[in-house]
Amino acid sequence: MKKLPIGVQTFAEIRSDNYCYVDKTPLIYRLADQGKSYFLSRPRRFGKSLLLDTIAEAFAGSRELFTGLYLENHWDWDRRYPVVRIDFAGGVMRNRAELDETIIAMLRQQGLRFGIELEQRLAHLVLSELIERLHETSGERVVVLVDEYDKPILDNLESPELATELRDGLRNLYSVLKARDAQLRFVFLAGVSKFSKVSLFSGLNNLEDITLDKRYATICGYTQRDVEQVFAEYLGGVDLEELRRWYNGYNWLGDLVYNPFDVLLFLRNKDFRAYWFETGNPTFLINLLLRKQIAAPRLGQMLAGEQLLGSFDVNYIEPEALLFQAGYLTIKERRQRGGRTSYRLGFPNLEVRMSLTETLLQVLSRSGASDRELLKDRVYEALAAGRLEELREIFHSFFASIPHDWYRKNQLAGYEGYYASIFYCYFTALGLDVVVEDSTSVGRIDMTVFVEGKIYILEFKVVSKGAKTGSALAQIREKRYADKYRGQGEIYLLGVEFDKESRNIVGFEWATAQGLS
Known part of the structure; x- marks a missing residue:
């Protein structure tokens, strides 16, 4: 019996140690073949980091890790690209100086992996120098992957001035990706929220948002078919309808998907619990709902326009956008009225509905x-x-x-x-x-x-x-x-x-x- 990849951090560990793996590489092939710069918003613990790790190994030429997967026979393994990884998952930034120091330290470490010592002192200039020198020394264009691109901002939403300061620092960093476009082979930014291009990606107008692109609706998460086929050996005695009711239901305009974190922990423990919800702290969200005086019954019946659903900024946070992007609500229906598109939102599954209302009840009742x-x-x-x-x-x-x-x-x-x-x-x-x-x-x-x-x-x-x-x-x-x-x-x-x-x-x-x- 293959092991479940609970707690495994990298694609290399999964592929080298006989873990179960859902093959997302056909979608990775399409991304690399049909475009260059992408953005994806998905809730926390939905497999974004593993997706980026898989992309990194493909561009780095690690063919041995893709045995039996789609990319094994659909990738140019003769070319190896230098890959720059930027990851904001660890730690909380308490000011702009800490953000800049963290970025510079990450980039210098990336340079040393390739034998390059960087000389610049400002965060955005260090990234620019790294891309330029990697391109020169390798003869190949550079791949840049950014994980949890928005976490420094989200960690400080209750302090709008600090969040704005950190947003400006990140905007400065990401502007380099446009300036160095000619030296880049592939760019992918992933996070929970989708900030407006004006506020965070100013000038980065070549970034393709695939968050609600139905072709990539299942790029993170497990479909019903994935669960029943890949994890078949773990499903003995499992009520599949109850599993679906608890953890399936996320919709990004394609096939519905399960939260992968929930599925893996359930298959290990065989106990229906709010695994995903218990790892988060929705305090800011609950306070926002109370401040906006949004009645709890409305949570399962919200309507949002395409523009509202798609982005928000530090000083303009609407509950509908935050609830959707954070994974507490999902799309239940897409409505077309003339040239206007809107969405009806609702709880994705039983886990979220029970857990969020329990948390709200705690606050409402004290x-x-x-x-x-x-x-x-x-x-x-x-x-x-x-x-x-x-x-x-x-x-x-x-x-x-x-x-x-x-x-x-x-x-x-x-x-x-x-x-x-x-x-x-x-x-x-x-x-x-x-x-x-x-x-x-x-x-x-x-x-x-x-x-x-x-x-x-x-x-x-x-x-x-x-x-x-x-x-x-x-x-x-x-x-x-x-x-x-x-x-x-x-x-x-x-x-x-x-x-x-x-x-x-x-x-x-x-x-x-x-x-x-």
Whole structure:
């Protein structure tokens, strides 16, 4: 049985030590054959580094590593190109000086690999000198590969002035790739985000963005076919539909792909867990969602135009772009309206939906982990048994337990989406099937929840103090929302109304599809 490449850092280690490997080299051949300068955005831990390492070994002429792969018989192995690797994955840059020192140290080390001592003192001039001298000494044009090109900026998004300073330093560095274009054979920049060309790639107008090019949609990640064929010997006893539900679903306008990090760890442990999510810290993202007052139910139904989805800058960060580029949302539908293209975004899979809403719930409620787990168990049991009076008591007690001082420190008491967000986060963190803005022939249901053969149709409203309650349930009945699901299970209609002043539930009325309770 071949080993799984968990923790392996280089393509050379994988190919020389009998590891499983998904062959992406046909796509590498196409890149090298049809173009020269590329940019790719993919979420963290999606195989970008391994892709760049594979490209590096191909251009360096390491034919022995490609035995049995597509490139073995589709590459000019007689030519070896000097390869420059720039990698910002390690460490956090705390100022522009540290960034420049890091770049210079990396480039000097690259030069020494080829027996070249560099003389320049400024970061961009050191790169320019390295390219020029490698071209002169080797007689071949140079390959430049940049991994985590944006990490110095992303690490400092909560300090916009510092992030801008680091962005300017990187822009200075990357400008060399345009100035030395004649001496370059191949350029590839990879990272999580896509900054606008004006802000970071000014002048680098020959850089081809393949992020949403359907020809390269699967260049990182595993397709269903990859999983079933390459890892067949590890799939004994594995529920493939559950595997797909947990980890598949990322879409860059081609075949859907799995997160490779999740797949490898699952096949090693045979335990469904949020492996990928647990390696990140979405604090900045959560704070951005709260600052923009984006209700949690909207996360699975966001719309973004092509320009918004494609880029952002330090001083202009939209949640849709950040959520998509960081891998928390993916493309669910591409819409064409005349000459305008837009995208409907949603959670890629169960792992992300459960984990992100659990993190958001923690911030929205300020409750401890053990308290949340206990409440989640009680919520699930009440829904599964159809005990709605118990459900009302659970959520009423929950809202009553949030300290007044917490509301004083933020604006959430007046944020209508906050109340529905709590319900949504609890339901999705439980892994339940939840549909928001559920379309019917006469309107949209706020939220539909499916659990153990039961269907819950929910409508939320915020009312003034002392106002008569019951309008939420009345709307469900008048619009005949239940008609959509008749014959599919036991249907419950639930209207929930909140008072902003008391910051709690003041109306909680329900009915079955047959009569009022």
